Every structure is written in C-alpha cells, then in structure tokens.
Amino acid sequence: MSFDSPSFAGARAYRERALKTLCFGVSSTPRGRQVPAPIVADRARGAHIWDSDGNRYIDYSAGYGPLILGHSPACVINAVKDELDRGLRTASVHAGEAQLAELVCDTMPCAEKCAFVSSGSEAVHLAMRVARASTGRTQILKFRGNYHGWFDSIHAAGSVGNDGPSTLGQDLNALKSLTFVDWGDIETVRRTLTGDFAAVILEPIAVNGGCFMPAPGFIEELRELTRALGVVLIFDEVITGYRLSLGGAQQVLGVTPDIAVIGKAMGGGLPIGGVVGSDAVMEPLSSGRLLHRGTFNGNPVSVGAAVGCITYLAQHADDIYPRIDAMSADLAQHIRQSAAAHGVTCAVNQTGSAVQIAMGIAEMPTLADAAKADFNATRQFTGHLLERGVQVIGRGLMYLTAAHEPGDIAETKVAFDGAFAAMARETNV
Known part of the structure; x- marks a missing residue:
C-alpha cells in the first residue's frame, strides 16, 4: 500500500x-x-x-x-436548523429536554428516568457514579474486551489477556475499584460477584469488539445474579441503542437492565449521551443528592437532533x-x-x-x-x-x-x- x-x-x-x-x-x-x-x-x-x-x-x-x-436526514437537519434559529441557548433549561426524555422512556425498556450528557464516555462515568450512589458500594465488575470510553476509571482490560490500562498516562489508582472477567464467562462471574459490588457493566451485544452475540443464557443469568445480590446491572448501549432496534440490545435480548448508557445513534450525528434507568436506581440523580454537572448537558441543538432522529425511527x-x-x-x-x-x-x-x-x-x-x-x-x-x-x-x-x-x-x-x-x-x- x-x-x-x-x-x-x-x-x-x-x-x-x-x-x-x-x-x-x-x-x-x-x-x-x-x-x-x-x-x-x-x-x-x-x-x-x-x-x-x-x-x-x-x-x-x-x-x-x-x-x-x-x-443528511431531513428530520435531523431540519431540527438542528430550527434550534439554531432560536439561538444557541447554551446551559438553558428548555422544553426539548423533557420531550427527549419522554421519547427515550417510551422506546427504551429500562428507562423510567433520564439524564443527558454530551458523550458516551461521560455517560458511562455518570452511570457508574449513579450505581455507587444508589448502593453505597464502589467495586465494579468489567468484562475484558468491552470498551466503555476513555476515562481513567474504566479504560482498561481492552482485550483478553490484558488487564492493564489501555493507553499511556492513565492513573493506575483509578483502576483499583475494577474487577475483570472474560465476557461470557458466567461461571467466573458466579464465583466473583458478591453483594460488595456496586455494579456490573457490559456491552450486552459486543459490537465494538467484533460483533458478537452473547452465548445463550449468559445475559439472562447475569440479570438474575445481579438482582439477587442487589448489584446494579448496567448495559453499555452507546453503540447498540437505537441501532440494533428501537429499544436497543435490551429489546433484542429481552433482558432489562437497571441502567442503560446510550449515545451515538440517538443523536443522528450530533454529540449526545444519556444515562437512563429505573426510578429506584436513578433516585440519587432524581432527588438532586448526586450532582450532575456539565455546561453542554442537554444542549438544545443536540437534543433537537435526538428528538428528530428518535421520532423518525419510532415512526419507521x-x-x-x-x-x-x-x-x-x-x-x-x-x-x-x-x-x-x-x-x-x-x-x-x-x-x-x-x-x-x-x-x-x-x-x-x-x-x-x-x-x-x-x-x-x-x-x-x-x-x-x-x-x-x-x-x-x-x-x-x-x-x-x-x-x-x-x-x-x-x-x-x-x-x-x-x-x-x-x-x-x-x-x-
């Protein structure tokens, strides 16, 4: 070449x-x-x-x-133009936020409450914080080969056989609350997972690692184990949400997590991410006890694009x-x-x-x-x-x-x- x-x-x-x-x-x-x-x-x-x-x-x-x-979908382009005509309104409360939350709750099986950020990486970070706030625990089980963004607290074990950081410059102390297991290895999960864990996070369908469907029964048993132990089950649906189906991988698999992290396709091409989950698990955010900050969270242009995209997807x-x-x-x-x-x-x-x-x-x-x-x-x-x-x-x-x-x-x-x-x-x- x-x-x-x-x-x-x-x-x-x-x-x-x-x-x-x-x-x-x-x-x-x-x-x-x-x-x-x-x-x-x-x-x-x-x-x-x-x-x-x-x-x-x-x-x-x-x-x-x-x-x-x-x-260049008209539903997204027109929505963006309409929002721009109204002014940028950065960091403002606007009606589009509730409209988008309603759409997500109508289409994503696990969604009873929503919180919006600007990227998938941010959404993963917030989801882990919500899980820790909800349970009062810190340890998180992560699967090797699953990618959950570039933040130090999760950017590790990017491939089977490597449990270290994924790039130079990472704070190794930030990885101490992670426990690594091979994706699909339910036997090791059974031996490892206890009530001391705050959450299990995974790609339910591992598109990022090479387009892999889970083995029969793996996701279902993981759901049962986490529920029995009071551990929050987080589906990273940044890729699969609104791409594999209107309700994401959870709809395809017929398994509902406590929290889903969404992004990418939901915005139709503009930057946005979201953490969505049950009323019970999202309570720390809903009550305001857990600080959810970000100047560009819920920015009108990205929200408008997401409303346009999800509305069109739902109709078609x-x-x-x-x-x-x-x-x-x-x-x-x-x-x-x-x-x-x-x-x-x-x-x-x-x-x-x-x-x-x-x-x-x-x-x-x-x-x-x-x-x-x-x-x-x-x-x-x-x-x-x-x-x-x-x-x-x-x-x-x-x-x-x-x-x-x-x-x-x-x-x-x-x-x-x-x-x-x-x-x-x-x-x-």
Missing part, C-alpha cells in the same frame, strides 16, 4: 499541514491511521462522502456509528430495522463468499446493521479469537476498499444505515471482490 497515488494528493497535503499544529493531525487518534491516507471529508449526503480530492465513497463508517439515518422502525439488517446479512454473506473465492483468509461477523471483517483468521466465534486476527492485514484491506470507493472503519468494522440503497450494496460487493483480488496478489508475490 502506497501513499503515492494521486487520488489522495489533497489528503497527504492536508495531513502535512495538520501535523504542524494538531496532535497526530486529527481530533481522535484512530482517524489518523486510515490507509492509503486519512481522507479529508468535504461534504456528505445520504450514504456517500466526497473528500477534498473529489473522490466519492460509499460510507460504512457512519461517523463511527451515530449516523443511523445517513449523513418496522421498515428501517428489518431492511438494514437484511442488507447487512446479504453483504456479510457476499464478503465470506468473495474471500473464499479469492483464497483469502477472512472472518466475517454480523450483528444487525454492524459487520466486522478480520483478516488472517477463518472464523471469530468469541472475543478471545479477535486477538488472533491480523490487524495490519485488516487495515491494509480497508485501504484497498478505500481505493475502490468504499470507506469502512480501519479495524474492519462496518455500519449500515437507512440511507444505504441496493445500488450501494451492489457497488460495494464489486469493491470487495477487487480488494480481495488485490490481497491475493500481494500474498502470492
């Missing part, structure tokens, strides 16, 4: 400029690792992005998940979710067949509208298997896709949206065929 292609000349020039004043040339580290070059988005519409070089891509990064309705759920799930399943099956036809070893997982491709392994049934994938080869493969007009997240994760159409899927299949052919040629050199 080379940075010499003239198709990415503008991207290379921008990166040289940005690196002079912007750390790593980007505002979130993974964006700087895109190959053949980190493209510079100029405009976007529907399921497509055009970069500063004039290249057009079918986009499956979907803003790393939030763009469930695509890049019976069409949107089956359609994008079917497209995802069809595309995942083609990817498997194309890899096999070209003699390229590639695992493909699919959960709802999320698809994970992983080079170097034929199957990836568990989170532990994800560590066996060839990350460099996967990133190289995504570069071949980018050259053919298809953008996916560099680690091989794809999100389909309501804006993708059959023509996009057909074009994407051709791009995958070409990318696998290129990988086969490079392997045989």
